[in-house]
Amino acid sequence: MNGVKKAIQPLDLEMGQKVREYIDTLTKPPGSLGRLEELAIQLAEITSEAFPVVSPAGVIVFAADHGVVEEGVSAFPQEVTVQMVMNFLNSGAAINVFSKQIGAMFEVVDIGVAADIEADGVVKRKIRYGTGNFCKQDAMTREEVEKAIAAGYERAEHMIEQGSKCLILGEMGIGNTTPSSAILAVLSGQDISTLVGRGTGIAAEKIIHKQGVIERALKDRKPDRKDPIDILAKIGGLEIAGMTGAMLAGAANRVPILVDGFICTISALLAKEICDTASNYMIVGHRSVEPGHEIALQLLGKKPLLDLGLRLGEGSGAAVAFPILQSASLMLKEMATFASAGISKE
Template sequence: MSRPPFQFTIGSELQRLIAAVGPADEAAMQRARQRQAQLTKPAGSLGALEEISIRLAGVFGTPQPHPRGMAVIVAAGDHGVVAEGVSAYPPEVTPAMVANFLAETPWGRGGAAVNALARAVGARVYLADVGVDAELPAHPGLLGTKVRRGTRNLRREAALTRPETEAAILAGAALAVRAINEGADLLIPGELGIGNTTSASALTARMLGADVKNVTGRGTGIDDAALERKRQVVSDALARQGSDAADPLGVLADLGGLEIACMLGVMLRAAALRRAVVLDGFVEGSAALVGVALAPALRDFLFAAGECAETGHAAQLAHLGLTPLFRLGLRLGEGTGGVLAAPLLLSAAAALREMRTFAEASVPETGER
């Protein structure tokens, strides 16, 4: 008996969001490239910062971009697949870490790594419960966007329904609007949720047609036996044939997570509103794969922070055509890498915007620069 065809339906609100993502401003990039060539420095001497500044000109539609605020939006959600023993930590860690994000410390609210790093660079942190498998107490620092209490076990059935997936995406889009309205020009999607690298591995394998072993790593630091179990779980999920890469939203529903869908919404809305998106690591990369498949122009607004230590991240970045800014061996998540990278983007824009040209500085141009 033949299986029924996949349904490639997308709700009208999400369709409008996807359609709103247009390409970078090529004219602004060309003018920025011309300005970059006239700045008082040897050509190419600022390395990767020069191309970043040109890309930022395309994002913001001006040859002298002036991005300001930085915001990391951390989406929290749990995964039913944790029941398969794919993580070194139990699911109870997710709500406990939410409490840590909200804790009052001598240095300000939040005791997690991304809180500390964000304070160091002046970024604002938003925390959203989009799918934690617990009833969390109300807190002024916790944004209530819960779609459901965790996903279903993707090894055995689709993790989410399509309506649940779209609801999580649109919740992320609303969070992006809030962050932008409160001054953010650089948006950093982040995540919190035990089991999410298993989901990200399955998404990446399906979207890239990659071998499971090449995109499934140790996540929270599991041992060899658990890694083999995790790879088998991902293989079993793919073997269900519950989705097709030609239907990216269906893949996200089948194999994804609520926090992954939420981060996708952040990316799409940020791009639609012509803001830069700074990608952290592997889980964020899985959301970006789906996003670029839905809206190819989204790629123009994505900036890779670093290549993380998780297996498969390099393959994601290669597919997205993104060059990482650093390789620090990070694999924490939370948006930590993105927070570290955001000041580099601000610095790249400042150099393009504020440096004087040779003509402006009355500096003679002689010889090869």
């Protein structure tokens, strides 16, 4: 991980200042485009470019299963993970629709689905067939965590090499709000009752059961708050680790990372734990209705672009927010200055 930390450089604040000054020459009252101006400056600092480009976006959906579904924490059976991967490959999911809408590059990575997927189009990076049930054993080994992070890093680098100018990361894994909530409990120190939500749509009594499952796991596994690899190994998920690695790759390559909802934000927090500078390269697309998301956003220190009551995952909310980043970059590239338009500023 030390090599990754060295690869992630500080933001280019000098370029950000140049862009800030340039924005004040555009044909509009100062500050009148609000957060779009802030985004344009942030994109300039991330990319070290005066006229940052964010298109095409690159969408990577990591799919994996979770042993903890044995405890009855999800509204759906584990087989749905495979079924949804096939839906992604057949372009039938929400993230397919939104990726097509924004002209994004797209891939699905099997990083830990509990069954073999023999279908054209899926990228095979399976570390193991789902995690262990962390109520009874560690979710995975440290070596498996490191392999999953490396796989995510490699897929993001490949997407960037293919020309992607912005990363949108998504996940598919029945039961994955449970490890995400458990990880957040460790990172935040907050009571699990304030963090656990409906996930895929479980009933109120199941929420209480889910809280109990997580509390029991945390008591038995005792993940080390100061060691993100240990946290992932004991109570994490393979797709969560994969997204973490992809975010580190985005930061190392000065490519903006448009963070999706609750589960993706947990990966963002883990990437920040591995390298604090990585979070500078992140922009949060939307606020999820999952209760833990607000606490995760506070820990990440980010304000989301949208609040549409979404809780789907897959990278869907980030893809919906992507046109806002396009607007910020095009504002810089295409708006006239007062001088070029012959408009008096006085």
